[in-house]
Amino acid sequence: MTLRIFGDGKSGNCLKVKWTAQRLSLPFEWIEVDILKGESRTAEFLALNPAGQVPAVILEDGRALAQSNAIMLHLAEGSVLIPTDPYLKAKVYEWLFWEQYSHEPYVAVARFQVAYMGKPVESLDGKLVERGHAALARLENGLLDSGFLVGDRLTLADIALVAYTRVAHEGGFDLARYPAVKAWVGRVETALGID
Numbered sequence: 001m002t003l004r005i006f007g008d009g010k011s012g013n014c015l016k017v018k019w020t021a022q023r024l025s026l027p028f029e030w031i032e033v034d035i036l037k038g039e040s041r042t043a044e045f046l047a048l049n050p051a052g053q054v055p056a057v058i059l060e061d062g063r064a065l066a067q068s069n070a071i072m073l074h075l076a077e078g079s080v081l082i083p084t085d086p087y088l089k090a091k092v093y094e095w096l097f098w099e100q101y102s103h104e105p106y107v108a109v110a111r112f113q114v115a116y117m118g119k120p121v122e123s124l125d126g127k128l129v130e131r132g133h134a135a136l137a138r139l140e141n142g143l144l145d146s147g148f149l150v151g152d153r154l155t156l157a158d159i160a161l162v163a164y165t166r167v168a169h170e171g172g173f174d175l176a177r178y179p180a181v182k183a184w185v186g187r188v189e190t191a192l193g194i195d
Contacts, residue, residue: 096156
């Protein structure tokens with residue numbers, strides 16, 4: 001059985017799973033799920049992931065797994081995308097946890113409200129914008145001394161964080177304010193072969 005990835009092609013959380021599989025040359029089938037049409041809320045999909053969220057995967061052995069970072073970690077286990085050094089591995093986890101708690105809820109939510117709900121940037125909640133900029137500033141500081149987030153090469157941390165950072169402008173965040181982030185986005189996109 002081939003790995004099956006259920007995802008919305010506009011979602012950074014889904015794309016980072018796809019990019020991880022591609023980077024590792026894992027064969028997979030992509031099943032597009034349109035969340036705006038409620039396709040993640042059907043009885044069939046809820047049987048796969050009771051949370052009704054994408055991405056979700058069916059692994060080669062038939063078991064289901066959800067949550068983007070959990071899926072990425074599973075797919076990349078034992079690969080070059082996860083450092084073998086315990087401290088560097090923990091730093092990757094640190095970025096992954098931070099991404100879901102302090103980056104995605106602001107940068108991705110602003111993007112969704114502007115790009116998909118049609119909200120003007122000016123009408124976004126001030127706290128949302130402030131926290132989005134704080135997340136981008138944290139990334140900027142994390143990239144001042146290195147080309148990648150952990151060590152000197154691409155890891156899952158970079159894949160996870162580039163997903164929504166690269167489209168932050170769609171939520172009203174100008175990456176020109178964050179030159180190290182902007183350069184890093186270019187490096188990671190090149191490494192992943194995405195544009």
